[in-house]
Amino acid sequence: MTHIELRGVQKWFGSVQVIKDMNLEIAGNEFIVMLGQSGCGKTTTLRAVAGLETIDEGDILIDGKPVQHLKASDRDIAMVFQSFSLYPHMTVYENVAFPLRATGMSRADIDTSVREVARVLRITDLLDRKPSALSGGDMQRVAIGRALVRKPKAMLMDEPIGALDAKLREQMRAEIKRLHMKQGSTTIYVTHDQVEAMSLADRIVIMHEGVLQQVGTPDEVYARPQSLFVAQFVGSPVMNVSEATLKDEGGAVRVHYDPGDAGFEFPRELLGKLNGHGAGGLSLGIRPEGVLVSREPQAGYVPVEAHIIEPLGSHDIVDLKVGEGMLRARTPAGFVPRPGEVVHARIDPAQAHFFDTGSGKSLGIRL
């Protein structure tokens, strides 16, 4: 039950600030995923927690004690690297036993611990092999085993499955989840893959250019993104975003997704909720599943032309031509038979997000 806290952490590489005033609390046994593009500072943050990177300002606390001045070896934290970093001159057994040897544990106890971890990770058969004789998935299991064997205060994982192929990645994702549920140690996991983040995390931490953007459960960051960046970073396909203009038409409000379109109908209460917000310009965001498509004309639906259809088996992603812009919609497979077809679409007000274009902040309006 290790509690980790970052307080006002700042880090520069020369004149470039890679971590900007980072504040984060991680509860015991929590699985935190740091998500962001490469170069956003997520790996540097992780390495700072591990003690492989110094910080210029702020505190890193483990169980309430500041550790930023402690050496990596004194922090009792384990880390899994993207390249696995298995020691090539040692067998799998020796690799897993290596962290225990540092503690001066007896041979018999080491053997018990190594075999126990090997059993949990199903690598018992591989113990006598050298890392070079292992497959990618097995290497990763061994790397996790080496991290787990010491029962560290916390586990840090730096894109641990990024080097594996897609199918194996999916399998290992499930395995990491299973393992965390079983072992339950505080974990910080770094990735640029939002699917990994969504599927693994208790809470997701989204970073951009050294700044923490949003912290929340996968559900929260997906359904209530606090900024345009988060809105467009999380979710696949990407959320449709465009600058919107409003027209008050008595009974309803028309929101123009594109200046050239006919405008989508929204309930009047939107005006009251907006109430002067969005001074820097208003942006409308809508996820593809929030774009409702109908083959027949319906009240409130606007006729649009299907431009590109991406069949994905379980569903299709259809690009609808709205004025000069594109609106991507998610439809049942084969719903729109061919490109060029005219269908009818509307934006589900309940799933619409409104942002201030200037600041990029969400206006927090829910209809």
Added chain:
Amino acid sequence: MAAVKTTSEVTLNRLAVVAVLIITIIFLAPIYWITATAFKPRNLATTIPPTVVFEPEISPFVKLFLRRSQLREQPTAEEYAEAPWWERLVFDGGEKIVRDGKGNVQLSGYPSRFMNSLIVAISSTVLAVGMGTLTAYGFSRFKVAGEQDWLFFILSTRMLPPVVVAIPMFLMYRWFGLNDTHLGLIILYTAFNLSFSVWLMKGFIDEIPKEYEEAALVDGYTRMEAFFKIVLPEAATGIAATAVFCFLIAWNEYAFALIMTRRDAQTAPPFIPSQVGSGLPDWTVIAAGTFLFLIPVAIFTFLLRNHLLRGMSFGAIRK
């Protein structure tokens, strides 16, 4: 799938085998020559054309190891009969073994020169490789102010032919009393080899991913422990290759050994050619000395052959 070779491929293959054979013969010929001469009787060593078939004998080695002098008069039949077999070999060559007052044989200068060579070459190799590895590690892993300048400076010590500095070195060594001492030669050879060792080892250590050490650091080891437990085993190939090169240079060095040493610390290379025997040069003794001198290098290289082969290509191909 079985490899099917065309006729032209077979021909090329055979030509390559022949070429390799010829090259091998050219490279091995001097070694054969030295080895053969080391086992020849003295009168067959310089025949023209060279004697290829002969009865090998051990007398050059007996002469190499023992002090002897020119016979003034032939030994008497009794002396000859009483002498052990190896002394008779020396008598047969027209020389006698020098004995002290108690009648004990005395060793020639060769064994001590050979030992000097071993002491100097091994010590300087250990020092040069050890210091070179640590220096290279520092340059490879830490931010060193003026790193490129330092590395260039280290390399620049090799830009001058060493013999150019022989006279100043000699005068400096005389001043410090290092002439004709083991320590003097060890320092000299270590200094020669150090720049080479630093550059070679830096190449090898740069190839070892930093993450191995970082993994060891988070696994609870200090940087020093990580160096010894992770970096050194990973760099074993590089260390072996560097050691062979340093050893060869120190073992074969001739010019400075000739200038800086006379007796106490003299190594084998300047000593062997001085074994001209009494009277005309005794090429069999020189060959025997050379033959023995080749053996440690052969053993050393043989033991490290796997590392050496990998080391050559490993260090050569850089990103």
